[in-house]
Amino acid sequence: MSDDAKALGPSVRGIDMVRVRYVDSQGVQHLVRWEEAADVPFENSRMVRAIPSHRDQGHMPGHYWVAKWGDFVEYESVLESKWLTLLDFDPHVTVFVTQPFEFDAIDARGTWQHTPDVFARRRDGSALLLDVKNPEQRDDPNVRMQEERTRRACERLGWDYGMVSEPSAQRWVNVDLLSSARRPLHLGAELVPRLLELAREPVEIGKLMRFMEFPDLARGVLYHLMWHRRIVTDLDRTLRETTLVKVAPEART
Known part of the structure; x- marks a missing residue:
């Protein structure tokens, strides 16, 4: 007891x-x-x-x-x-x-x-x-x-x-950020295959964005994929441009 x-x-x-x-x-x-x-x-x-x-x-x-x-x-x-x-x-x-x-x-x-x-x-x-x-x-x-x-x-x-009561502060900051992109994709949906291909091996978020023609749009698509756990990272640490992300094993095609 x-x-x-x-x-x-x-x-x-x-x-x-x-x-x-x-x-x-x-x-x-x-x-x-x-x-x-x-x-x-x-x-x-x-x-x-x-x-x-x-x-x-x-x-x-x-x-x-x-x-x-x-x-x-x-x-x-x-x-x-x-x-x-x-x-x-x-x-x-x-x-x-x-x-x-x-x-x-x-x-x-x-x-x-x-x-x-x-x-x-x-x-x-x-x-x-x-x-x-x-x-x-x-x-x-x-x-x-x-x-x-x-x-x-x-x-x-x-x-x-x-x-x-209050959730873990850092994890909440990250999940809250990703939740902004949780709705179905319309604009930018065509970027999904490219992002999944580029993140087959661990890659920094900043480098990943530099590969994209429209980085601001691509970032929102990346967050959408991270919300749906098709691309993953350690969400108990601060998300930075140097944060490594990679495709989840079950999302590999």
């Missing part, structure tokens, strides 16, 4: 009953026991609650355009939109939804309800649940209790769970 769980005391160490409330793709509301919830395709469900939007609220909701399937997903804050971008970029994640369901549970401390922020399904069929919290709130006792309760519920369901 983690030190955080011990600090919360014995009242959240056991969960007596967990039910899950969700709205299916047809708009029908369901309330199921946790034993049934593990088999529910929440990635196809509708949001279980509307995200509030009003003047002077402390966060900024909006819509994120998902490159994986070409549609919008609502988010509740700018911080949450960062994690949607990272999930969109993650090759192991096939689909994700926000406000996917509500836990309705009872433990030794009493009843509790919680609507997680994001449910994601991976290629191997496994599930990931995320709660996105402002880092200034992470030490709040109520937030810590919510995290522990949700984590234990996910353990029973066989899901991975994380309460996340």
Whole structure:
């Protein structure tokens, strides 16, 4: 047991009953026991609650355009939109939804309800649940209790769970840059074969651009290929003109 769980005391160490409330793709509301919830395709469900939007609220909701399937997903804050971008970029994640369901549970401390922020399904069929919290709130006792309760519920369901705050700074800067080129290519699509050919062996970004007749256009196409992981590099380091990039093995033709 983690030190955080011990600090919360014995009242959240056991969960007596967990039910899950969700709205299916047809708009029908369901309330199921946790034993049934593990088999529910929440990635196809509708949001279980509307995200509030009003003047002077402390966060900024909006819509994120998902490159994986070409549609919008609502988010509740700018911080949450960062994690949607990272999930969109993650090759192991096939689909994700926000406000996917509500836990309705009872433990030794009493009843509790919680609507997680994001449910994601991976290629191997496994599930990931995320709660996105402002880092200034992470030490709040109520937030810590919510995290522990949700984590234990996910353990029973066989899901991975994380309460996340700001992503890794350098990786986020890079992924955010590439996300600007995530939409389908129109202008510059004819440059793709040339870029893939030139990057069959590791090459510096600056040198790669010097091979191109229209380097400004080619850079945007390069970022598009990097977003879709057809050309790869180490995104935990600063992207520079001297950064080495290369075609991903699966993208070689």
